[in-house]
Amino acid sequence: MTYVSHLGLQLVSFFDELGRTVLFLKDILKLGIKLDVSRKSVFEQIWRVTVQSLPTTALAGFFVGAIMAVQFTLQVKEFGALGFLGGLATSGTFREVGPLLIAFMLSGKVGAFTAAELGTMQVTEQIDAIRCLGANPMKEIILPRFIGIVIASFFLLAFGLMLSVGGGVLVGIVFSNISPEEYVRHIPTVVTFPSIAGGLYKCFVFATLLATICTYKGYTTRGGAKGVGRSVVSTSVATMVGIVIADWLTSLTAEAVLMFFIRG
Amino acid sequence: MQGVDPGLFLSKKCLRERLHDRKNRILDNLGIFGGMKKVIRFDRVSKVFGNEKVLNSIDLEIKSGESVVLIGPSGSGKSLILKLISGLLNPTSGSIYINGKDLETLSHDERILLFRSMGMLFQKNALFDSLTVKDNVCFPLRETTDKSQFEIEEIAEYFLKEVGLDHVLDHFPDEISGGMQKRLGIARALALAPEIILYDDPTAGLDPITSRKIVDLILNLKDSGSSTLVTVTNEMNRAYQLADKIVMIVDGEAIVTGNESETKSFQDKRVQQFIKGQVDGPLTDLQ
Known part of the structure; x- marks a missing residue:
């Protein structure tokens, strides 16, 4: 009985938190539609997120491409189809593994940083002070960060995916003895526009999810230094779980859209 | 039932409350109280956190240009009153009027505009x-x-x-x-040259000389403008220095003790124990 009631409470708390996050996103979008935001603050946030995460994303992207190439080498070698290594590895990276792994990296870096920053502002009453000074904290600190994270994360994810091709090429040369030209030759054959669009669609969804969760968790932090720690941890957990679920949903919807256009 | 005044069916208590509300509404519309403009008014305000009732139906009036100091034991709800005035928290029941406007009835934009007149x-x-x-x-x-x-x-x-x-x-x-x-x-x-300034323990953690300097600064700045001050402090010397009126918050109540001399002679054991800093007394029993 205790276990069941505990599980019930956990479920209620999960859906309560989910509902609050959705309402928080609604408030952000309502403000965002009015474009009532300081462009300078948005550019500052884009710059901060990009500079902060570019090396990590580049490294992650490069190695994701390399890992995929190693895995596919083992498979295609058996069929004597090494010529298709580039196409297959790149397709798999763009459509599935790349956005997922790079988004994980970003959630650890950008998500944790933003949640800690906003959480500290909350527990030191800086957000209350903004409100007391007649300004709207959602407009002043949340919206610029949200837009900044979505835009920067989207481009970082896209940049990471491009670099993954480089990682694949390196593996092709070193482990599979194929030239860079041979590696990239079949990429356009396998990696079609829907694959790229699907990958970019995932990047956008993951970026939005990351921005929503980290700003919400930071903004709703309570309970001093311990509270900030809790927010950072729950941001990391929630973004990773959220990204995995979103990956499944975006794969389903992308496939459905693709099928619709193929079958007419 | 048509044509019958529904007031006939109300209890005496309910009628008294209605008359009280009507009187307050008229006063608020006029924006006056006792010949002075009333800036802040708490009307039977209560605030509950979980099972704990921190403020219990308090009434409080602060007039324009007045300097009111809130004193009271830790956790009695002094800072809470500032947060209610500044709109950071909402009362569980009762109404708060700022410049005659009920905070609860204001739209989001109206609230933001109103709070710009506060610091x-x-x-x-x-x-x-x-x-x-x-x-x-x-x-x-x-x-x-x-x-x-x-x-x-x-x-x-x-x-x-x-x-x-x-x-x-x-x-x-x-x-x-x-x-x-x-x-x-x-x-x-x-x-922002605010009309109302709220100071939450402005001398907390400061040495006596710096503390004195801060209070002098607050008073000098008040003299150069015409702001209404609401200050929370537990340092009685600073409270006497700052206050036109002292209000003690204790046990969910707001006890208006008056100015320095009135407070010193105020006939309430809790007030006397607090201002004299005595260990034994009703406040210790409360804890």
Whole structure:
């Protein structure tokens, strides 16, 4: 009985938190539609997120491409189809593994940083002070960060995916003895526009999810230094779980859209 | 039933409450109380956190230009009253009127406009740690006024000079002392020339000399404007120095004890124990 009631409470708390996050996103979008935001603050946030995460994303992207190439080498070698290594590895990276792994990296870096920053502002009453000074904290600190994270994360994810091709090429040369030209030759054959669009669609969804969760968790932090720690941890957990679920949903919807256009 | 006054079916208590509300509405519409403009009014305000009733149906009136000091044991709800006035928290029941307007009935935009006429110094200062001293004061001006950058900087520098911080304009809050941080908080609270200024323990954690300087500064700034002050402090000397009227918050009640001499002779054992700092008494029993 205790276990069941505990599980019930956990479920209620999960859906309560989910509902609050959705309402928080609604408030952000309502403000965002009015474009009532300081462009300078948005550019500052884009710059901060990009500079902060570019090396990590580049490294992650490069190695994701390399890992995929190693895995596919083992498979295609058996069929004597090494010529298709580039196409297959790149397709798999763009459509599935790349956005997922790079988004994980970003959630650890950008998500944790933003949640800690906003959480500290909350527990030191800086957000209350903004409100007391007649300004709207959602407009002043949340919206610029949200837009900044979505835009920067989207481009970082896209940049990471491009670099993954480089990682694949390196593996092709070193482990599979194929030239860079041979590696990239079949990429356009396998990696079609829907694959790229699907990958970019995932990047956008993951970026939005990351921005929503980290700003919400930071903004709703309570309970001093311990509270900030809790927010950072729950941001990391929630973004990773959220990204995995979103990956499944975006794969389903992308496939459905693709099928619709193929079958007419 | 048509044509019958529904008031006939109300209890005496209910009728009294209705008359009380009607009287208050008329006073609020006139914007007056006892010949002076009433700026803040608490009407049977209660605040409950979980199972704990921190404020129990309190009535409180603060007039224009008045300096009211809230005293009382820790956790009695003094800072809570400031947070209710500044709209950071909402009462569980009852109404709060600022300049005759019921906070509950105001739209989001109306509330924001109203709160721009207030300034607040937080207990732990709540300074923006990523902004310089000057930018901390520029922030409210930049976000809420149409003034040019030049004007904003001029105003910020004026207030920072007033509080003696014109030599650390480019420092960050964590690079200046606790007393300086308090003064910076005061300068930021005053930047929008507010009608009502709320000071939450302005001398907390400061040495007696700095504490005295801060209170002198608050009084000087009050004399140069015509703001209404609501201050929370537990240092009785500072309270006497600042107050036109002292209000003790204890056991969910607001006891208006009057000015310094009235407070010292106030016939309530709790007030006497508190102002004399005695260990034994009804407040100790309450804890």
